[in-house]
Amino acid sequence: MQPSAGDDALAAAALPTAEVTAPRAGEPPHDPGYAISTRGLVKSYPGPDGTTVKAVRGLDLDVRRGETFAFLGPNGAGKSTTIALLCALARPTSGHATVAGFDVVTQPHDVRRQVGILFQHSALDPDLTVEQNLRIHARLYGLPRRDVRRRTAEVLEPAGLTDRRRFPVRALSGGMRRRLEIARQLLHSPSVLFLDEPTTGLDPHARAEIWEHLRALRDRLGSTLFVTTHYLEEAENCDRIAIIDGGRLVAQGTPHGLKAEVGDDRVALRTSDDGRAGEVVAQAAPPDRPVTVDADGTWLRVPDGSAWIPRLCAALEAHGIAVHAASATPPTLDDVFFHHTGRSITTTPATTGGGR
């Protein structure tokens, strides 16, 4: 097996996967550095009574190779439609897109050979065994017979399903099925893996497991991961995030960058005398920042909040007020979403934010 020179996937594997890069607007869409690139992508469907439903309205997206890219938006924002366009399952109404260097309209077979996709409601044949499901998929993707057996064993191992390979799929748990679905998509060694709501319908433990698994796979294979989600803490773990609402891209950047754009951290202090502390803080803080004193203590919003904590503490100490606790909380992605759309992503589960 001679690795051919200049092979894309190998080059992608060599890229530092966690590298965070800002989108570079001036570059042409065919830049080989991009795993996914779209310009003015539009998809509309005929709706009821002769109307036109615009699911995607002019999307410009650049996803670098080896990046884990989150596509964040509420249900019905156009996330799944965008994935269908990028996988050449649906034809764009206008605009164009390249995935793994191939055009989705003119080279759909090449695109599909290069991508794997985990659908929101993916399906396995429940009557067949784990191994049989994988073999059928491998043959559908045209793998030669001698490769099918080897690849099947190779993808089962990281999925932790080797000892279950002869089990019928209906005997697997939800998390195992999801891992099997991911394993199935790796059979043909895709360079871009689309994951449409990969953890929907799983319990928190299984969700954490799936993410652990995805991160391990990404570090191992160097594939580009394109993840749609409406779970904020899942987006938090990605290299870059694009926020989509109503078929439009409303913001794009690193989780940190997006939050920094919204700006201000919430600095909260608990002191021995909150009433007086409020006055002291108001003097020490920038002039146009309202200081609130409530049951939680004294708090205000300032940019770069953690840098303010020592200064505020020093001012309070100088006035003889003891500081019991101080915290600076950066804006959440929900704040970011609210900032750009005026609404909150309501379906956020009540789990603690990621932000490893």
Add this chain to the structure above:
Amino acid sequence: MTALTLQAPQAAERGRAPRLRHELRAIHALVHRDLLRLACQRSHTALVLLQPAVYLFALGGGLATLIPAASLGTGYQTYLFPGMLMMTVQTPAIMVGIRLITDRQSGYLREVLMAPVSRSTLLLGSCAGGTLVAAVQGAVLLGLAGAVGLPYDPVLLLLLLGGMLLASFTLTSMTLALSVTLRSPELFHTLLSLLMMPLLFLSGAFFPLESMPGWARGLATVNPLAYGVDLLRRCIALRVPDQAAVGGIQWAGRQPPLLLEAGLLLAVGGLTLLWAARRFSRPE
């Protein structure tokens, strides 16, 4: 770790492999799936095979004493046999259509559509799988030939198997065309249960076409099941002339040549499949 990353160059080489080989592998995948399902759903297969056997012995056994052999040219059970063979291949043909609809609903179809091959190939694969499963089940029922007074003549069995393959191809194509068009499973089921019994009654499976009124005979000449039954019955007549049944398809009072009937079934099946494939390939 290296084992996984080093797969990529091979994938790139595969991209340059002949296109046709990929399409054939995809067809093989779908046929393989149908055969695996057949193997793991033994109880379902047994039930599918039980139905025609029950008709053959319960209905055929009861009516055999009432219907004189002279009016049919052969005993009633022997007369019924080709019809029951058709019934056997009809069920798996319908199952292919149902599977397409349930696969669409479960999301499995989308998974299949992601394969880097043309959609016509995928439909062809489904059709080939259904036809093969039908033939396998038909072959099992052929084992009953002795019980209805037919000899285990290898040529006769091969002819009947060939006839069943042809008929099941046509039927599978037709149900596929139907299931590509109708996306609602309820509509599909209702339409099929509405159509299947009349089609079977108007096929000459249970009683000779010539004993039916003129309009029914007219309908029979456009009933693919009737051609299937007629084809099988004439195969029997060819090898076992003393068991030859009366009647059958007639065009303006004359029996069309056997090969023309077979060609017609093949052509109808092929054209239907082509139409279904075109419809299936329409971009969304």
